[in-house]
Amino acid sequence: MQAFSALVTQLGYTRSRNAKVALIADYLRATPDPDRGWALAALTGEADFAAVKSSAVRTMAMERVDPELFRLSRDFVGDTAETVALIWPETAPPANDLRLADAVDAFAGVSRARAPALLAEYMDRLDSDGRYALIKLATGAMRVGISARLAKTAFAQAFGLEVDAVEEVWHALSPPYASLFAWGDGGPRPDPEGTPYFRPFMLAHPLEDGTVDLADYAAEWKWDGIRIQIVRVGDDTRLFSRGGDDITPAFPDIAAHMPVEGVFDGELLVRGAAQMGEAASFNALQQRLGRKTVSAKMLAEAPAFVRLYDLLIDGTEDLRLLPWFVRRERLEARMAALPADRFDLSQIIAAQDFDELGRIRDGARDAAIEGVMLKRRDSLYVPGRRVGLWYKWKRDPLSADCVMMYAQRGSGKRSSFYSDYTFGCWNEDGELVPVGKAYSGFSDTELKWLDKFVRQNTLNRFGPVREVEKSLVLEVAFDSIHESKRHKSGIAMRFPRISRLRRDKPAAEADTVQTLRALIT
Amino acid sequence: MSSAPHWIEPHPHGIFVRPANAWIDPSRPVSRALVTHGHADHARGGHDAVWATPETLAIINLRYGRYPGENAVEYGQTLDLNGVKVSFHPAGHVLGSAQIRMQYRGETVVVTGDFKRRPDPSCAAFELVPCDIFITEATFGLPVFRHPPTSDEIAKLLAMRAAHPEGCVLVGAYALGKAQRVITELRALGYHDPIYLHGALEKMCALYADHGIAMGPLLPVAGTDKADLKGSIVLAPPSALADRWSRRLPDPVTSMASGWMRVRARAQQRGVELPLIISDHADWDELTTTIREVAPKEVWVTHGREEALLRWCELHQIKARALALVGREDEDEG
Numbered sequence: 001m002q003a004f005s006a007l008v009t010q011l012g013y014t015r016s017r018n019a020k021v022a023l024i025a026d027y028l029r030a031t032p033d034p035d036r037g038w039a040l041a042a043l044t045g046e047a048d049f050a051a052v053k054s055s056a057v058r059t060m061a062m063e064r065v066d067p068e069l070f071r072l073s074r075d076f077v078g079d080t081a082e083t084v085a086l087i088w089p090e091t092a093p094p095a096n097d098l099r100l101a102d103a104v105d106a107f108a109g110v111s112r113a114r115a116p117a118l119l120a121e122y123m124d125r126l127d128s129d130g131r132y133a134l135i136k137l138a139t140g141a142m143r144v145g146i147s148a149r150l151a152k153t154a155f156a157q158a159f160g161l162e163v164d165a166v167e168e169v170w171h172a173l174s175p176p177y178a179s180l181f182a183w184g185d186g187g188p189r190p191d192p193e194g195t196p197y198f199r200p201f202m203l204a205h206p207l208e209d210g211t212v213d214l215a216d217y218a219a220e221w222k223w224d225g226i227r228i229q230i231v232r233v234g235d236d237t238r239l240f241s242r243g244g245d246d247i248t249p250a251f252p253d254i255a256a257h258m259p260v261e262g263v264f265d266g267e268l269l270v271r272g273a274a275q276m277g278e279a280a281s282f283n284a285l286q287q288r289l290g291r292k293t294v295s296a297k298m299l300a301e302a303p304a305f306v307r308l309y310d311l312l313i314d315g316t317e318d319l320r321l322l323p324w325f326v327r328r329e330r331l332e333a334r335m336a337a338l339p340a341d342r343f344d345l346s347q348i349i350a351a352q353d354f355d356e357l358g359r360i361r362d363g364a365r366d367a368a369i370e371g372v373m374l375k376r377r378d379s380l381y382v383p384g385r386r387v388g389l390w391y392k393w394k395r396d397p398l399s400a401d402c403v404m405m406y407a408q409r410g411s412g413k414r415s416s417f418y419s420d421y422t423f424g425c426w427n428e429d430g431e432l433v434p435v436g437k438a439y440s441g442f443s444d445t446e447l448k449w450l451d452k453f454v455r456q457n458t459l460n461r462f463g464p465v466r467e468v469e470k471s472l473v474l475e476v477a478f479d480s481i482h483e484s485k486r487h488k489s490g491i492a493m494r495f496p497r498i499s500r501l502r503r504d505k506p507a508a509e510a511d512t513v514q515t516l517r518a519l520i521t
Numbered sequence: 522m523s524s525a526p527h528w529i530e531p532h533p534h535g536i537f538v539r540p541a542n543a544w545i546d547p548s549r550p551v552s553r554a555l556v557t558h559g560h561a562d563h564a565r566g567g568h569d570a571v572w573a574t575p576e577t578l579a580i581i582n583l584r585y586g587r588y589p590g591e592n593a594v595e596y597g598q599t600l601d602l603n604g605v606k607v608s609f610h611p612a613g614h615v616l617g618s619a620q621i622r623m624q625y626r627g628e629t630v631v632v633t634g635d636f637k638r639r640p641d642p643s644c645a646a647f648e649l650v651p652c653d654i655f656i657t658e659a660t661f662g663l664p665v666f667r668h669p670p671t672s673d674e675i676a677k678l679l680a681m682r683a684a685h686p687e688g689c690v691l692v693g694a695y696a697l698g699k700a701q702r703v704i705t706e707l708r709a710l711g712y713h714d715p716i717y718l719h720g721a722l723e724k725m726c727a728l729y730a731d732h733g734i735a736m737g738p739l740l741p742v743a744g745t746d747k748a749d750l751k752g753s754i755v756l757a758p759p760s761a762l763a764d765r766w767s768r769r770l771p772d773p774v775t776s777m778a779s780g781w782m783r784v785r786a787r788a789q790q791r792g793v794e795l796p797l798i799i800s801d802h803a804d805w806d807e808l809t810t811t812i813r814e815v816a817p818k819e820v821w822v823t824h825g826r827e828e829a830l831l832r833w834c835e836l837h838q839i840k841a842r843a844l845a846l847v848g849r850e851d852e853d854e855g
Contacts, residue, residue: 012785013788013793013794014794015792066832069663069829072826072828072832073663073664073829076826077784079785079786082784082785086665086666086667086784087664087665415784
């Protein structure tokens with residue numbers, strides 16, 4: 001556990017990507033199985049223990065610390081795990097004698113009711129860095145500023161492998177990755193054949209200001225749903241989200257209707273009545289995401305379907321090293337075998353040239369269209385984002401001038417800054433009503449200025465939230481706007497972010513809710 | 522508190538001792554000021570008459586110039602200001618730092634200014650002064666703040682220096698107090714190599730040396746060859762850590778000596794790679810232990826995380842109130 005907690009601590013204070021990779025690689029080489037496998041699981045976000053949730057961490061802390069003192073501390077520190085690690089009263093110098101793999105075994109076997117006591121027993125045995133690392137591991141949220149990709153890169157570097165080769169088999173393996181480390185130590189490559197596992201997605205770069213030649217690129221709509229991969233092996237069908245999470249239980253209506261073996265790439269959408277059977281917006285889909293079971297009512301009211309983009313594996317034949325247009329022909333040939341109410345084909349947009357494509361894009365009014373995808377006709381299916389192969393060309397964002405109403409402190413790195421802002425627009429009665437919340441889009445310098453503004457213009461404090469003088473106009477950009485019963489204003493923005501600080505503009509000249517309602521799609 | 526106004530009056534900009542017609546650490550110019558120590562948030566310019574320890578006056582003279590009426594008060598010496606007996610006692614915070622004890626009509630009040638309990642080779646040790654009303658700071662008044670042993674932190678600094686012979690370790694340390702503390706703690710652990718200083722630290726280190734605090738060999742970074750700084754420890758004010766100034770150093774590891782380094786996000790915000798939890802303020806345990814040992818009838822909290830300390834007092838059935846002084850912690854010293 002000490003080696004792992006030292007790694008977690010050092011990663012927290014290391015800025016350079018290469019230095020992080022080197023730290024993890026050194027750890028993976030020097031640490032025995034299965035500890036290193038569990039550490040890798042923690043760093044890639046694959047370690048998760050159903051019985052140990054952040055509520056267990058809080059329950060445990062409340063038994064040792066006054067709840068009010070804990071709350072004040074949590075407000076200041078900005079992170080529950082760190083607060084517990086720091087506040088934990090040490091009655092004797094900790095022995096630091098806990099083994100990572102033993103803790104993991106215990107977490108996997110513990111009941112929800114016993115979890116707080118087990119955690120507390122471990123807390124007593126660890127120093128503050130150890131407590132921090134263990135809580136982060138147990139609750140499955142490391143947040144040490146490294147991505148799963150970086151951890152895999154470190155693994156590959158530690159053992160002289162290619163990271164894409166590691167990615168390819170990664171999703172077929174599970175912690176503590178004995179076969180993966182055996183491969184690293186010179187054994188055979190793990191062979192996941194015969195199991196339905198996730199293949200890394202090919203992704204697109206934004207098309208900034210450039211143009212492409214439609215002789216070389218095909219254009220499709222970019223749908224505002226959930227990108228998914230459907231994998232069928234034998235009679236087992238799985239649905240994976242972009243990160244490789246298995247979301248099959250939330251969409252049994254899709255999984256049960258895929259008759260063809262292979263690996264498909266597509267967009268999961270929900271048919272909404274409001275859209276006359278067309279694809280409904282992302283909001284409708286979110287109702288279903290993350291559910292372990294779905295009610296019959298939900299299946300009936302928001303039936304899911306998949307708009308297919310690509311075919312990666314046809315039967316057992318891997319098509320990924322064939323050009324896009326060949327894969328597209330193979331996909332089209334497969335469509336007849338798929339039930340039409342569950343699967344359709346993403347259509348190619350017919351345009352003479354790039355200018356015409358631009359006009360078609362600007363004329364698209366469908367709420368489920370995010371923009372246009374441009375795919376190089378000869379592109380192989382390669383994981384990740386590669387320059388020059390696929391581009392996404394989003395519709396221009398909408399924007400509105402809103403007034404800052406409340407601010408809340410951020411968490412993690414931003415725990416001392418008021419970085420989350422609730423903003424509002426004017427209603428018919430001349431009152432400001434909240435229309436959204438944003439915590440991105442500004443520079444570090446602007447954040448400092450905003451933080452200072454909040455501190456100097458506080459009217460009221462409600463725990464971590466401050467109500468501010470309604471004087472600052474924020475230009476807010478967003479992708480679309482929808483009806484919402486949850487908000488007093490009756491509207492909700494999709495992906496709002498602060499695009500500019502309009503210190504020049506008086507609050508009275510900010511937009512009205514009515515103006516925003518006109519933008520509803 | 523009784524309904525009649527107390528002879529000690531907290532105001533947003535300082536504590537007013539009415540019978541003495543004097544302010545303690547006022548944040549705006551007054552005619553008579555008692556100053557606990559030389560940090561900018563306690564010692565402001567513009568007062569007519571000032572009472573402070575000789576060391577604090579020397580620090581003020583160096584940083585801000587002179588006051589028209591300066592009255593040096595030795596630790597333990599008792600003054601009479603219009604019937605209020607006033608004496609200064611070591612606070613252990615920085616050189617010259619004092620708690621101010623006042624006695625009037627049978628009641629004793631102590632204002633701590635800023636203080637710490639653990640030993641510091643660069644200043645006189647905190648003295649426990651019994652009183653009826655204990656007016657304390659609470660900079661680190663949250664139970665998450667427990668400063669580890671200073672020698673452990675200095676050992677981390679020495680280990681980083683040893684592991685990094687081709688570069689240097691750049692330690693951010695406040696110019697008054699922290700820089701001299703880090704230097705003297707390094708010397709106490711047997712480090713006798715020259716320590717390199719940012720120009721903003723030189724005069725204060727010289728002042729400490731003049732007051733008999735052994736600093737060992739100190740050299741300015743300015744004028745030193747980049748190559749000669751390899752394998753060295755360099756001290757600079759925190760503002761210089763991310764400044765262009767640091768480009769003259771060979772591959773520096775950024776470090777910072779401050780009690781705030783206990784919280785990861787605080788270190789990460791500054792881009793600190795080697796956080797050193799070294800503080801000149803009492804941590805949570807020191808604050809609460811001190812209140813227990815002083816055992817006053819009432820605790821007043823001047824500045825910092827006062828809510829948590831009030832809650833602790835409530836849990837321990839100690840009468841307490843917050844004074845909400847403004848303008849403290851402007852230097853973010855920790």
